[in-house]
């Protein structure tokens with residue numbers, strides 16, 4: 025069972041940093057996401073410390089993967105700590121810039137960058153395009169030439185290694201859509217060097233998410249190191265290696281390698297190449313810095329089991345339905361009751377709207393607060409209004425302060441987003 029720092033029970037009642045969750049619930053209603061600002065900062069500083077300890081002479085840039093959680097309060101927190109951003113769309117560039125992340129700390133990944141996105145990124149002056157195919161490279165060259173700008177590029181290399189993670193979040197096997205196959209990389213770089221307004225700058229790799237072992241990283245980095253040597257012998261000036269994100273977190277009982285051990289792998293495989301190292305962590309910065317808080321609507325006794333029916337559903341947090349993900353589920357107030365076995369479900373009209381089966385939770389009744397743990401990454405960002413349910417608000421806590429960092433919308437906002445043509 026995971027324990028999340030800054031989310032702890034004191035005298036049976038759950039606090040976020042110094043604030044009782046029940047106080048927040050009273051003011052904002054449920055469901056809501058709740059983030060610990062201190063946890064986010066500490067996770068960032070852990071990475072910084074690990075890389076500066078293990079690779080003291082190396083220029084390292086942390087580019088937070090915005091897609092894990094793009095809330096402006098989250099991005100501003102990281103911007104103030106010096107973080108860059110790994111983005112996958114023009115929307116994420118705009119988010120990162122709005123939060124004060126400098127353009128020259130932005131790397132742009134994503135398999136299908138379109139022309140307006142490339143133009144926007146060039147005009148902003150981002151640090152690097154992580155190019156995922158040769159056709160994309162051609163388009164970047166055309167747009168850069170038209171704008172009379174230079175595009176610094178790395179190819180995202182698909183090293184064909186197995187990340188040993190869930191199939192839907194594995195990205196570094198030959199069968200996945202991501203990146204340029206390592207066997208074709210030298211041809212791709214030669215092509216890049218021949219194109220106008222392209223500056224060959226780096227090599228990029230990202231093999232998947234929620235990795236719990238270092239071996240796949242090590243294998244990928246080893247292949248990348250050899251490629252960098254080959255590319256240099258082909259005459260390319262490779263000064264940046266972007267080693268992606270993907271380090272996992274403890275959701276249940278996973279034992280995750282330390283950030284220091286992860287940095288040591290980077291040093292061992294890539295340290296001798298004298299490149300600037302970019303890392304793109306997402307989940308490992310945010311995942312355990314947030315939770316989703318909901319209320320029990322009904323306790324329903326079925327033929328064979330007891331259902332705890334929550335006011336949060338798969339539209340708010342889709343990870344269990346989409347990835348069979350395990351999230352700890354705990355009663356916010358554990359002072360009165362003993363554990364009981366429940367299927368914990370949401371209100372959405374889908375059988376897949378199930379957070380957990382046969383789970384031990386403190387005996388609960390209608391109105392009690394339930395926390396779904398480890399929801400800071402790939403939680404709010406993947407939410408939808410399916411079933412015309414309003415997006416859950418997001419709350420950030422720091423010490424004894426809390427703020428609504430995204431408000432619950434109104435039904436009018438949702439309904440008025442549609443329009444009816446006169447001919448209907």
Ligand SMILES: *Cc1c(COP(=O)(O)O)cnc(C)c1O
Nearest residue numbers: 089133233269270304305306307
């Ligand atoms: C999603 C993604 C990341 C972040 O992955 P995490 O597992 O959240 O650390 C980093 N780089 C790229 C290119 C990504 O698509």
